[in-house]
Amino acid sequence: MENAVFIGLSQQMALKRRLDMTANNLANVNTTAFKSEHPLFEEFLVERLNQEDVSFVQDYGSYRDLREGEFTHTGRPLDLAISGAGYFSIETPEGIRYTRNGSFRLDNDGYIVTINNQALLDENNRKIMVDVQFQEVTVAPDGTITTAPGQTQKIGMVQFENQQVLKQIGNGLYDAEDFRPQPATDVSVMQRTLEKSNVNPILEMTSMIDIMRAYQSAQQLLDSENDLQLKAIEELPAVQ
Structure with a gap:
């Protein structure tokens, strides 16, 4: 259960980073010569003895869109x-x-x-x-x-x-x-x-909606795991 919680938290942290960068792009949509920035993510595996590896989300950098603005x-x-x-x-x-x-x-x-x-x-x-x-x-x-x-x-x-x-x-x-x-x-x-800025506001708004939906999905996973843990705590004494 704890693995699912950690995975969900790693996803939310990565999504927060992506949300911050998307919000900054939108804030600079009218800034002269501004170049939009986007995060880069990778899979981070934690090896476990005699068990399957656990896959986390790792935010390891960002890249700048270098295309010229209008x-x-x-x-x-x-x-x-x-x-x-x-x-x-x-x-x-x-x-x-x-x-x-x-x-x-x-x-x-x-x-x-x-x-x-x-x-x-x-x-x-x-x-x-x-x-x-x-x-x-x-x-x-x-x-x-x-x-x-x-x-x-x-x-x-x-x-x-x-x-x-x-x-x-x-x-x-x-x-x-x-x-x-x-x-x-x-x-x-x-x-x-x-x-002009090379930020495409429509794409950035669409990206923000996707981020919010993904964040909510991760939160639902965390809530479900929390409910399972509470239920296990309640029933374990009876089983013993």
Whole structure:
């Protein structure tokens, strides 16, 4: 009986993890360039002497859906989207972080920054500054920024051999930790455009319903096992 209880509990713990990730995906359905995440599960066998092995559910990781979201035209000159497996480099107090959220603006000093006032970096990891007296800013597909008098700088775009190693840290930023980025290739920048989240709300809602049903089924198993244990406790003294 205890094995059934432990198996049911392991399933509920895995379902809770899946529910948390599904809820986070739904919460970010309108977040620029957000990539949905999904859990990974595997079977965990416990060997028992002279008895059948017990199979549990083990949550051992997650994977990120790297498909591009829909590109939408905004008309704002500092709204940028990357087509391809590239990331913008952003300066933060904790060091350089990476993002695909290209919603930028100019601060009072003329630096191109995110909505959280974190500077966009060029290919040499320097802050990108434009002359604020010139309103026209042009960004070429290769990331070259040109202003009216001909001032040019190039946006630093990087890529990773395995994008799954990037860790989400909030505000659309990723931490590469000890993994070194490489200059991005086969990517292009689209000006006046933003990438939408790639979350499919219908699929996520369907997944949430399936999770709730599976959780209820596991709970019914636990309730049944609890009833059996209580009944056994009541009848064992009479049998003895």
